[in-house]
Amino acid sequence: MTLKVTVIGSYPRPPAEGGEFRLRKTLQALDRGEVGPEDISAAEDALTEEILKEQAELGVDLAADPQVRWDDLLTPVAERLDGFSLSGLLRFFDNNTYFRQPVVKAAISREQPLLVDEFRFASQKSPVPVKAVLCGPYTLAALSKDEFYGDGAALLADLATALNQEARDLQAAGATVIQFDEPALAAVPGQPPGDLDAFAEVAPVLIEGIESTTILGTYFGDVGAHGRRFYELPFGGFGLDFVAGPANFDAVEGFPGDRILQAGIADARNTKLESVEQLRSIVERLRGHAEELWVAPSSGLEFLPREAAQRKLQRLAEVKS
């Protein structure tokens, strides 16, 4: 069995206690009109590079752009696609953080690359391979307000087409792993699970022409409600959150052994540090289910302070060694 340490995506922007928080200061200076957008880009570049080096040093085998340029998971995609405008802030699932709600005002189309430059930059700067991560069509549709289509299937189909174009460009830019984040497919506590049938309709469109490894990333809940049909979706691997979704321990029965299991096993939303023994025992439970097991934090690490995020990654690396 292959065991790798990976991340889900986001990473804390603040420095460890006592460090200089250049990006925050530069953004504040922008508000005061003292610096320009190029200074923001430079600060974002520097922080991205710093985090990618840090992740590699902590033992991450497969990194991701730490999303320090993003306000939330949806905005970078929604604001660059044609057809969306952005509205008020809503809570992002069961977190004390928000997303700006995209509003569909016209037919969705992709007239320009969305995240290709960011991916290129990250893969150039990272000492280890980098996967491309982007919000999937189902979550984007589920969290948006549709004022144009009036037909969920049509909106989802256009989003899948647009994001497929993006995935093709990411592949051309060298992404050998592409992760589509679909937290809305999981049963997040207090919310019903996503509509698997609706997503299954567009999943083939989403990955058409993609030879790179595709990962369907879920987190904040479990996928138990979908049964084995979840694993019939045409992805190279599936991301499951075993912290927020303990029911995934049951749902992993029937996992197709030839796919990658990306297992979120360290709590990315609480500072309490798991012991190596705890994590090892989870790995033992999951070991038989897939030939390739990628262990990861349960979601993006941005919910933690920097030091706590570092400790979580370090722990995951210790489990591997």
Add this chain to the structure above:
Amino acid sequence: MTEGLLTTSVGSLPKPDYILKARADFAKGRISREDLRKLERQSTEEWVRFQDEIGIDVIVDGEQYRGDMVAFFAEELPGFTKGGLVRSYGNRYYRKPVATGEIVREHPITLEWWKLAQSLTDKPVKGMLTGPYTICDWSFNEHYETREDLVMALAEVIHQEALDLKAAGARYIQVDEPAVSTRMDELDLAIKALGVVTEGLEGVHTITHICYGDFHNAYPKMLELPVDQIDLEMTNSNYDLLDTFRESPFTKSIGLGVVDSHSHRIESVDEVVDGIERTLELIPPERVFVDPDCGLKTRTVEEAKDKLKVVVEAVRRVKSDR
């Protein structure tokens, strides 16, 4: 003259520049805690007098002495450890506290500030507390076995604080629970915890403020929250909730947010009048309290003052037209 339609604020008001500077100086050890307190008392007095002068009916102290609404309480409660910075949105960050031991209250937390504000005005000053569910939801938990255990421990300490405010003469006590709309599966827990907080507060008008959520899912279950008034941000959602209230009546008093707390734009009196009038079609004026959507601390001092003046002016016009 129409009874009711009392004007108020949700809680926080912007800190003037001299407070921002003093807080930074204190953090760097350049001034003493007492120096900072003196300035915080000064700006509290300025805000109380401002509200009094423009005709706000139920006054708040403006929370000049608080940073984050959860961290402020956590810092005063043994059992919590100061946490690191976590982003809330955009370029805004907060220190997320960590529950590392048993949470207890060793001394009153807000009482002296309430007494100060009340000594400056003849109008009632609201006691302002953060609710147990929200403190739990916005903290890390390294000590309690379950979230419920932490929430109920917090309910007890916030209850003690509420009793102290009542004993001191507070006629309005607000327990902010912005996180209540986060998880529908835990709404019962939030209701149970708020029940502990508001126990024994007979004679006090109790309020809870909720924001940023999918209220449509939480309604009408939300009406089970054991308080007299629920304060809601109506502007941020273009008064969408009124349609919901048409189907299932809003049975409590409402805190009606009529100006956007997160926008620089100063609303016109006309649009605020329109929002109040639409609400009065569904809820009688005795049960309508008019205020901004949320705390105004992210606005500039001038923006906050202008927004509050619009609130007062709009209510005056509605009352005179009836």
